Amino acid sequence: MKIRDSFAILTDNQTEYSMPNGIEIVADDGKTLFSLSVDLDGTLEVSSGGGVVKHDTRLLDSGLMVMPRASNVVRIRRALWSQ
16 A cells, blocks of 8 residues: 655655555644554544644644545544533
8 A cells, every 4th residue: 555645746746655554643742633544445544543632722632523525525623622
């Protein structure tokens, strides 16, 4: 399995990289914002990595909100943390 920068089409950079078993998107505070993995059958698993994180000056809860946008698109976000 390989990954490519999502802006590769705009920059004409078609460089592909071997994808490890999973990748983590890191928040501004260095904690995991999202953890992504793809199973052999093509299933994408997304988790928050657990715990509250600080990203773009906001504290975000560990729970994920999944919002269908179209039959082939979902939006996944972390809610704002509240005490």
